[in-house]
Amino acid sequence: MSRRPRVWVKVCGLTRPSDVEAALRAGVDAVGVVLTRRSPRCVTPEQAAVLVEVARRAAAEAGRVGVVTVGVFSGEDDVTILDRARRSGVDAVQLHGGESDETQARLSAEGYAVIRTLWPSAPGPGAAPDVPVPPWAVLLDSRTPSQAGGTGRRLDPAVAASWVGRLREAGLRVILAGGLSADHVAGIVDRVRPWGVDVSSGVEVPGRPGVKDPEAVRAFVRAVRAWEDEADAPSA
Numbered sequence: 001m002s003r004r005p006r007v008w009v010k011v012c013g014l015t016r017p018s019d020v021e022a023a024l025r026a027g028v029d030a031v032g033v034v035l036t037r038r039s040p041r042c043v044t045p046e047q048a049a050v051l052v053e054v055a056r057r058a059a060a061e062a063g064r065v066g067v068v069t070v071g072v073f074s075g076e077d078d079v080t081i082l083d084r085a086r087r088s089g090v091d092a093v094q095l096h097g098g099e100s101d102e103t104q105a106r107l108s109a110e111g112y113a114v115i116r117t118l119w120p121s122a123p124g125p126g127a128a129p130d131v132p133v134p135p136w137a138v139l140l141d142s143r144t145p146s147q148a149g150g151t152g153r154r155l156d157p158a159v160a161a162s163w164v165g166r167l168r169e170a171g172l173r174v175i176l177a178g179g180l181s182a183d184h185v186a187g188i189v190d191r192v193r194p195w196g197v198d199v200s201s202g203v204e205v206p207g208r209p210g211v212k213d214p215e216a217v218r219a220f221v222r223a224v225r226a227w228e229d230e231a232d233a234p235s236a
């Protein structure tokens with residue numbers, strides 16, 4: 001029997017300090033604030049700064065090190081991204097609008113961990129693109145014609161697994177997103193084997209984007225940690 005790896009867990013689209021505290025208490029590794037106006041979960045940099053401070057305080061109180069605060073962008077120019085990232089005080093930026101390699105490099109040079117989003121569409125070797133400059137992590141997500149993220153739509157697990165395999169071979173950390181929730185995250189992680197998972201609408205109060213349900217967040221983290229505690233059968 002072989003031991004399973006720890007899975008990095010991010011809850012995204014937080015808008016309320018109490019939800020940030022609850023997420024940290026539940027044991028998440030990262031909290032995301034959406035800093036693009038192209039989202040119903042958008043917060044201002046000033047609101048984000050309060051949430052980031054709450055996250056740092058809650059992490060310190062819980063004796064947690066390495067908790068990451070992430071600002072999500074989609075389609076903003078580099079100057080706007082840098083301005084909002086600085087004003088909010090996030091550790092990492094998540095590029096969720098097909099931003100360029102140059103933008104990624106510029107943000108890395110400014111000291112931000114960069115999470116680069118890809119939207120898997122086709123299965124098979126060669127379907128996942130090359131990522132010429134390795135970011136801190138790659139995030140696989142679903143999208144609709146009007147929304148680049150936070151859609152609540154699941155990826156096809158076979159497609160996701162093939163992209164994760166290919167990107168892992170290239171040495172990248174891969175975070176899986178797209179319609180995850182407590183009731184099926186363990187099964188998807190078992191099949192797709194990402195380095196991390198990211199959830200937003202699946203832990204929200206139904207019909208209220210940005211308002212998290214603390215019990216749903218706890219159930220999500222519990223489901224991931226329970227999966228980690230099981231062991232893989234030896235391969236034949």
Ligand SMILES: O=C(O)c1ccccc1NCC(=O)[C@H](O)[C@H](O)COP(=O)(O)O
Pocket residue numbers: 011012013032034036038039040041072073074094096141147148149150151152153177178179180198199200201202
């Ligand atoms: O959450 C949004 O509203 C959003 C809007 C535009 C770009 C990105 C956005 N969210 C990014 C995230 O990291 C979400 O957690 C991720 O898309 C997963 O969302 P969900 O499918 O609802 O779990």
